Amino acid sequence: MTDILLVWIETSDPRMLEVNELRHVALFEPFGIPRCDTWNDDIPGVHHLIAVVGERVVGYSCLIVDDDEGQVRQVCVAPRQRGAGIGRALMSEVVDEAARLGLGTVWLNARVSAEDFYRRLGWVTTSGEFPFGRTGVPHVRMEYPQD
Numbered sequence: 001m002t003d004i005l006l007v008w009i010e011t012s013d014p015r016m017l018e019v020n021e022l023r024h025v026a027l028f029e030p031f032g033i034p035r036c037d038t039w040n041d042d043i044p045g046v047h048h049l050i051a052v053v054g055e056r057v058v059g060y061s062c063l064i065v066d067d068d069e070g071q072v073r074q075v076c077v078a079p080r081q082r083g084a085g086i087g088r089a090l091m092s093e094v095v096d097e098a099a100r101l102g103l104g105t106v107w108l109n110a111r112v113s114a115e116d117f118y119r120r121l122g123w124v125t126t127s128g129e130f131p132f133g134r135t136g137v138p139h140v141r142m143e144y145p146q147d
Ligand SMILES: CC(C)(COP(=O)(O)OP(=O)(O)OC[C@H]1O[C@@H](n2cnc3c(N)ncnc32)[C@H](O)[C@@H]1OP(=O)(O)O)[C@@H](O)C(=O)NCCC(=O)NCCS
Pocket: 026, 027, 074, 075, 076, 077, 078, 081, 082, 083, 084, 085, 086, 087, 088, 089, 109, 110, 111, 113, 114, 115, 116, 117, 120
């Protein structure tokens, strides 16, 4: 099992440069979408989570908090690091953070290609499919059940 360090960082953290590279490579490059580092990272309530292996940022997700609601966005793992539990570790920490913050609803728009990944981790689909985001690929809304 790879040693994975999970760290919540500020938007001003220099490691966000690595995050920008990762988000592009993992989320958009496969669709031929040109790199654009406009990520709305300064929106109120943003919490950035990175997964670090060695010295490298290999995973990322953010949690956008709005009142008692949290939206998870941009979940991604570097292509060569997939299948090693990094995505699971990220999502576990995101859910734990949402609980620490006392959020009532935690939700995300999942690419249909990742729906089963989230479902295995306890997320529940709450919508039909709809095209979304820069890729326009089909997504579904999912929520993490609260106790
Ligand atoms: C989806 C993603 C984050 C998963 O990260 P990962 O580090 O490979 O996932 P893990 O190794 O932690 O996998 C956890 C479990 O989910 C499964 N899994 C991983 N990706 C899956 C997928 N796309 N569909 C179904 N199951 C998946 C794994 O096999 C593993 O199963 P197990 O419980 O039997 O061991 C990663 O593949 C990725 O970055 N994909 C491209 C970007 C993307 O689509 N992000 C989601 C946007 S909504």
